[in-house]
Amino acid sequence: MRNPVLILIAFFTFSYSINGRAEGRDQWSETQAWEWESKVGIIKGFNAPSVPYPGMDRSAILEKAASLGYNSVRIWIPPGTERSGDFLQGIVDEASKYHMTVSPVLRTNSYFKSYFDGDNRAEAEKEIKDYLINTVGRFKDDPRIIFWDVANEPALRYSFDGKAWEKEGLEEIELVQNIVRWTRELNPAQPVTSSALFLTEHVYEDNKVHSALKELASMSDIHNFHLYDLSVNRMKALDDMVALLKSLGDRPITCTEIVGRTRGGTFARSLTACSKYHIHFYNWGMYTSDANWDVAWDLSSFEPYEPWFHDVLHPDGYPYDWRDLEWVRTFHFVKKGEQADPGAEITERWNKWRAWKWMATGPVKGFCMDITGTDDLQEKIDIAAAKGYNSIKVKLDINEWKKDTANYYAKVESLLSYADKNGIDVMPTLLTDQDADMPTQDIDVYVSRLVANYGFDTRVIAWELYNKPGKSGLEQEKVKSLLSLVFRVARFEFPNQPLTATPVAKVQKFAPDFKYHDELIHGHRNGWRQVEFVGSSDAELCNYVWSLSDIISFESDMPMPETGWLLNIANRYGRPVVCSNWDAPNDSDIESTLELFSKNKVYWYNGREEIPEKQIKSFQFSRISTPRR
Numbered sequence: 001m002r003n004p005v006l007i008l009i010a011f012f013t014f015s016y017s018i019n020g021r022a023e024g025r026d027q028w029s030e031t032q033a034w035e036w037e038s039k040v041g042i043i044k045g046f047n048a049p050s051v052p053y054p055g056m057d058r059s060a061i062l063e064k065a066a067s068l069g070y071n072s073v074r075i076w077i078p079p080g081t082e083r084s085g086d087f088l089q090g091i092v093d094e095a096s097k098y099h100m101t102v103s104p105v106l107r108t109n110s111y112f113k114s115y116f117d118g119d120n121r122a123e124a125e126k127e128i129k130d131y132l133i134n135t136v137g138r139f140k141d142d143p144r145i146i147f148w149d150v151a152n153e154p155a156l157r158y159s160f161d162g163k164a165w166e167k168e169g170l171e172e173i174e175l176v177q178n179i180v181r182w183t184r185e186l187n188p189a190q191p192v193t194s195s196a197l198f199l200t201e202h203v204y205e206d207n208k209v210h211s212a213l214k215e216l217a218s219m220s221d222i223h224n225f226h227l228y229d230l231s232v233n234r235m236k237a238l239d240d241m242v243a244l245l246k247s248l249g250d251r252p253i254t255c256t257e258i259v260g261r262t263r264g265g266t267f268a269r270s271l272t273a274c275s276k277y278h279i280h281f282y283n284w285g286m287y288t289s290d291a292n293w294d295v296a297w298d299l300s301s302f303e304p305y306e307p308w309f310h311d312v313l314h315p316d317g318y319p320y321d322w323r324d325l326e327w328v329r330t331f332h333f334v335k336k337g338e339q340a341d342p343g344a345e346i347t348e349r350w351n352k353w354r355a356w357k358w359m360a361t362g363p364v365k366g367f368c369m370d371i372t373g374t375d376d377l378q379e380k381i382d383i384a385a386a387k388g389y390n391s392i393k394v395k396l397d398i399n400e401w402k403k404d405t406a407n408y409y410a411k412v413e414s415l416l417s418y419a420d421k422n423g424i425d426v427m428p429t430l431l432t433d434q435d436a437d438m439p440t441q442d443i444d445v446y447v448s449r450l451v452a453n454y455g456f457d458t459r460v461i462a463w464e465l466y467n468k469p470g471k472s473g474l475e476q477e478k479v480k481s482l483l484s485l486v487f488r489v490a491r492f493e494f495p496n497q498p499l500t501a502t503p504v505a506k507v508q509k510f511a512p513d514f515k516y517h518d519e520l521i522h523g524h525r526n527g528w529r530q531v532e533f534v535g536s537s538d539a540e541l542c543n544y545v546w547s548l549s550d551i552i553s554f555e556s557d558m559p560m561p562e563t564g565w566l567l568n569i570a571n572r573y574g575r576p577v578v579c580s581n582w583d584a585p586n587d588s589d590i591e592s593t594l595e596l597f598s599k600n601k602v603y604w605y606n607g608r609e610e611i612p613e614k615q616i617k618s619f620q621f622s623r624i625s626t627p628r629r
Contacts, residue, residue, distance in 0.1 A: 024185045027192075028221040030250050036191060036222070037252040043146060043280035044331055045072035045103060047257060052287035052315035059094045061286055064317065066098035069329040072146055074103040074256055074282045077135055079110035085134040092144045101146035103256065103282065106135060108151040108176065115175055132182055140188040147191040147222060149256060150183050151176040153198045154216065158209050160201065169209035173216055180219050191221035195256050198226035203240045218248040226257035230273060231264025234344075234492045238273050252280070259283040261307045262296050264494055267324040268347030271331050275340045278333040285310040288320075306354060306496070321351045345487035350498055350550040352574055358498055358551075359576040359601065364461065365619050366391035366427065366605035368581050371415060378418055385422035388617035391461055392419060393580060393605040395429040398438060398446050409453070416459040425461040427580070427605070433472035433535075436482055443482070448489040455495030464553060464580055465490060466501040469545065470537035479536060480544060487548045498550035502580050503542040504534045505554060505569075507562040516561045520568060522629075527569055551576045557583040557607075560592040567600055578603040590615060598622045 028036070049061040062073060075091055077084050088104055095102050111131075114124040139145050153159075154176045158169030176194060183192050196217040197203075202210050217223070223245045230238040245253055258270045258281050267283070274281045288294045293310040295301045308320050319325055334340045341347070350358075367389045369380055384392060394415065401408040412428075419426050430447055438446075447465065454460050465486045469479045483501060490499055507530050510516055519526045528539055546552050552570045556563040556579055563579075570577050579597065582604045584590045590611055597604050601621050 023187055025187050026184065027219060033191065033222050033251045040101075040146065042331065042333060043072050043101075043254065043282075044070050044328060045074055045256075045280075045282035046070055046286050046312070047074045047282050047284045048076065048291075049073060049286055050289040050291045050293070052289045052313075058091075059097070062095055062098050062100060064313070065286055066100055068312075068325055069331070070100065072101045072103055072282070074105060074149070076105045076152075077107055079107045079131065082134065084131060085138050088135055088139060092139065092142065096144045101144055103146050103149060104135065104139075105149045105152050106131070106179075108154065108179065111175065111179065112172060116171065128179065129182055132179070132186060136183050136188050137186045140186050140190070143189075145190050147193055147224075147254070148183060148188060149193055149195055149224060150179050151194040151196070151216075153195055153226065155209055155213060156198075159199055159213070163207050163209075166208050170212055173209070173212040177216055177219060180216075193220035193222050193224040193254070195224045195226050196220070197241065197244070198257070200227070200229060200232060200237050200241075203237070203244050214244070214248065217245070221251070223248070223251050223253040224256055225253070227255060228258065228260030228265045229263040230258070231266075231269050231344075231492060231494075234489075235269070235273060238277075242277050242279075253277065254280040254282075256282045257284055260296065260309055262309050262494065264492070266348060267321070267327045269344065271327045272341035272347070275332060275334050281331075283310070283312070283328075285312065287311065287313045287315060287317075289315070306357065321353075323347075323351065343484065343488055344491045345484050345548055348491040348494070349548065355498055355550050355575050359603070363598075363619055363621055364391045364578070364603035364605075365389055365616055366393055366603070368393045368605050368607040370395075371411075377415065381418055381422050381424060385424055387611075387613045388619075389606075390423060391425050391427060391603075391605070393427040393429065393464070395432070395467070396450070398431065398435050398443070401446055401450075402438075402442060412450075412454070416454075416457065420459045425459055427462045427464060427578075428460065429464040429467045429580075431466045431482075431486060432468060433470065433474050433479075436472075436474055436478065440485065444485060444489050447486050448493060451490045451493040451495050455493045455497065460497050462498045462500060462551060462578070463490065463495065464500055464502060466545075467580070468502060468504045468534075468537075468555075470533075470541055471504045471535045473535040476536040476538075476541060479541065483545065483548060498576075500549040500551050500553040500578065500580075501545045502553040502555055503545040504537040505542050505566060506532055506534070506556075507558060507565045508532050509558075510561055516565060520565075527565075527572075530565055531569065546570070546573050549575070551578055551603075553578050553580045555579065555581040555607075557581075557585060559585055559589045560596060563589075563593055564596050567596065567602065571600065576601065576603070578605070580605055581607040583607040584611075594619055599624055 046065055049058050051058065073095055077088050092102050111128050114127055115121060118124050136148055155169040155172045158165035180192060180194065194216060196213045202213055225241060225245060227238060227241055255274060259265050259267055285293045288311040292301045294308040295305050296309040311320065312324055313319055365388060367384045369392045371377060371394045416426055451463065466483055469483055470476060487499060552573050552575050554566055554570050556566060567577065579602055584593055594615060598619065599622055
């Protein structure tokens with residue numbers, strides 16, 4: 001493993017000869033900037049180490065971060081001449097113990113306050129320059145400083161409405177341009193930059209403030225931007241931001257604030273994109289703490305929430321999602337021809353913990369309802385509620401959507417509203433093999449818009465994106481392509497409900513003397529060989545369906561033992577299970593299957609005409625205790 005501190009010492013010796021003078025320097029050339037990157041390697045950083053509980057010190061956070069694969073920390077330097085230098089000395093010394101560099105963010109908000117609110121700008125300017133001397137000047141040759149971020153998100157207050165606040169925004173940007181020049185007068189051996197571009201509005205909207213921010217960005221030695229909602233338009237927001245930066249100059253790129261999960265900026269989406277475009281990164285946060293960064297802006301952690309917005313670890317050091325750590329550990333810039341992104345349909349699958357948390361609402365006792373026509377819809381829902389059902393599963397029709405979109409959404413809204421009045425939630429089914437011949441673009445728009453419209457609606461409990469793929473004998477590659485598409489487009493809407501699909505899988509009817517319980521005893525090699533498939537489906541396709549799903553779905557019209565056998569296979573995936581269409585073949589199987597569902601915490605939707613009302617209302621999950629052997 002390369003020691004970044006030793007590498008930087010060698011580079012700074014080289015850099016001094018490049019700059020060619022002892023005092024002051026100009027903006028680096030593109031060649032100098034790339035020589036810097038070749039020396040320092042890939043930066044994997046995090047922002048603002050905030051202690052998770054009183055008594056833990058900052059050094060422990062840095063040690064933990066280094067053990068996870070991080071090699072840099074971005075931190076705000078407080079105002080005040082002596083205080084700022086001593087603070088920076090402390091963090092640099094601590095970080096270097098763990099072979100980590102430091103990216104200081106200068107406290108430009110204090111610059112702005114004294115510069116714009118005071119009566120004496122000359123005095124405020126001297127205060128700024130003294131601050132720069134005690135930070136940049138004091139550490140300008142220190143190899144443990146990776147680069148200087150002299151202004152964090154300048155003109156933030158004015159960027160959202162640049163025309164209304166044009167004068168104030170332009171004045172602030174002009175000051176930051178001066179700060180860049182004053183910083184370079186100190187002849188730092190490290191790159192000088194500012195996180196001038198930090199909103200998608202800077203890419204897509206044109207006004208004088210945004211134009212001035214682009215001019216400011218062009219002054220940096222290395223590019224530096226922020227983007228939490230990088231998944232907008234399925235990653236196009238990042239594509240366009242990178243194109244904008246490259247139009248300002250061919251320089252190394254660093255994203256100094258990244259990962260906002262609820263805005264589509266998950267670790268997987270963020271780091272696959274950074275890998276693709278050779279972008280150094282700093283995600284926001286490490287431990288969840290009193291800073292409450294685990295909820296998005298303007299939200300309170302007093303209320304329940306999911307998923308986390310920022311942060312990586314719980315206070316006890318347990319990861320929010322183990323997959324995040326793997327993305328950091330293995331992060332690298334892609335090589336030519338390498339495909340580093342397995343696709344959102346895979347990377348944005350819920351972790352098991354989130355899936356089980358979703359199930360914590362308790363049993364789902366559902367009914368499969370045909371909503372062809374709407375004349376008796378309310379009556380059907382009334383009857384279902386009276387019997388004790390608390391959910392309904394309905395097949396929505398893409399052809400209805402395409403024929404009359406407005407009427408289609410009105411029908412969906414009517415369904416959800418009336419079900420909600422009866423204390424019933426809804427699990428929509430979107431597609432079957434019958435829809436596979438629709439144009440791919442229509443399927444894409446249908447799924448993405450429906451999930452976008454209702455992805456945060458608590459009246460929807462889950463989405464069955466595809467029911468029985470391959471049942472009709474449709475070519476398996478086409479089936480897999482459609483599954484990949486619908487999961488991908490749905491995931492890019494980041495819904496708050498789980499996604500699933502239901503494979504075509506059944507268990508061969510057991511012989512009367514087949515000891516199904518004994519055949520699954522430890523060491524007995526049994527399970528999949530009893531499963532049979534229909535159409536083009538097989539074990540591989542079944543596994544593919546369940547590997548994409550947040551929760552595992554199966555259907556059964558089989559007796560209890562065969563249903564339990566298939567449930568055993570489904571349980572191997574370690575996720576909540578839903579029997580999305582349960583049609584018990586005879587009355588004697590109802591009670592034994594419900595007992596099976598109770599022990600295994602299975603959500604179920606009855607496709608049978610009648611189940612005794614008493615059994616529906618009394619159904620609940622039961623505790624299990626596994627004997628020690």
